[in-house]
Amino acid sequence: MKGLLLKDWYMTLKYCKVYMLIIGIFAAASAASSVNFTYGFYACVISGLLPVTLLSYDERSKWTVYSCALPYTRRQIVTVKYVVGGFAQLSTLILLGLINGIGMSLRGSFNLSGFLGYLSLLLFMSCIVCAVNLPFIFKYGVEKGRIWYYAMIGLIFGSVGVFSGIITVADIGSGSDHRVLSGLSPVFILAGAAIYVLSWLLSVRLYSRRELR
Numbered sequence: 001m002k003g004l005l006l007k008d009w010y011m012t013l014k015y016c017k018v019y020m021l022i023i024g025i026f027a028a029a030s031a032a033s034s035v036n037f038t039y040g041f042y043a044c045v046i047s048g049l050l051p052v053t054l055l056s057y058d059e060r061s062k063w064t065v066y067s068c069a070l071p072y073t074r075r076q077i078v079t080v081k082y083v084v085g086g087f088a089q090l091s092t093l094i095l096l097g098l099i100n101g102i103g104m105s106l107r108g109s110f111n112l113s114g115f116l117g118y119l120s121l122l123l124f125m126s127c128i129v130c131a132v133n134l135p136f137i138f139k140y141g142v143e144k145g146r147i148w149y150y151a152m153i154g155l156i157f158g159s160v161g162v163f164s165g166i167i168t169v170a171d172i173g174s175g176s177d178h179r180v181l182s183g184l185s186p187v188f189i190l191a192g193a194a195i196y197v198l199s200w201l202l203s204v205r206l207y208s209r210r211e212l213r
Contacts, residue, residue: 004072004080008054012084015057022046027095031103040096044122047092048129051085055134056142065212074208078138082130082200089126093119120185127192131199139206 012019026043058064067077097119104115136148 001072001076001080004076005083008080008084011054011057012050016050016053019046019050019053023092023095027092027099030096031099040100040118040122041125043092043096044089044126045129047088048085048126049133050088051081051130052133052137052142054084055081055137059142068212075204078200078203078207081134082196082203085130085134086196089123089130092126093123096122117185117188120188124188124192127196131195135199135202135206138203139210141210 023043023046026039026046030039030043058067097115100118101115104111133148140148
């Protein structure tokens with residue numbers, strides 16, 4: 001499976017540099033905003049789309065068919081995409097945490113419990129992005145699953161706006177409302193992890209039954 005990870009790493013460096021740039025821009029914009037954390041949510045959503053982009057390149061190059069002749073199981077192929085997605089999401093979360101933490105400290109609005117609650121919500125949203133898209137992509141392929149893909153992206157970005165409005169009202173850096181968000185941190189983390197694992201199991205099952213052409 002190390003070879004599969006290396007393949008996706010090289011593909012990310014070659015084809016997905018723009019993702020890194022956009023995530024960096026959104027992270028900087030998020031830190032510059034005192035109460036509106038929409039940009040942070042968008043950065044996590046984009047990082048969650050990375051596995052889908054890599055799958056589209058795999059299908060376009062016919063690598064998915066070629067992989068049938070390689071000593072890899074379909075379970076391993078699916079698992080690698082989820083590992084890549086998880087790594088991208090955690091890396092983005094760390095970047096957002098560092099940049100936003102510094103920005104909030106400079107403004108004098110840093111609150112640890114509320115800040116951790118904000119990060120847990122970001123983690124939950126980024127897990128949802130992969131979890132709702134990958135099973136359909138693995139079952140139908142990127143081309144056939146494109147309609148579902150676009151519909152879910154629209155739904156996800158709409159949800160981002162709703163969650164951002166909640167964060168803006170709560171203002172995690174001040175007041176007492178941050179306790180509500182921080183109190184939900186374990187729920188966000190556990191729910192995100194559970195949905196991600198269930199999505200992985202579903203993708204393994206669906207991809208194992210798919211006929212590749």
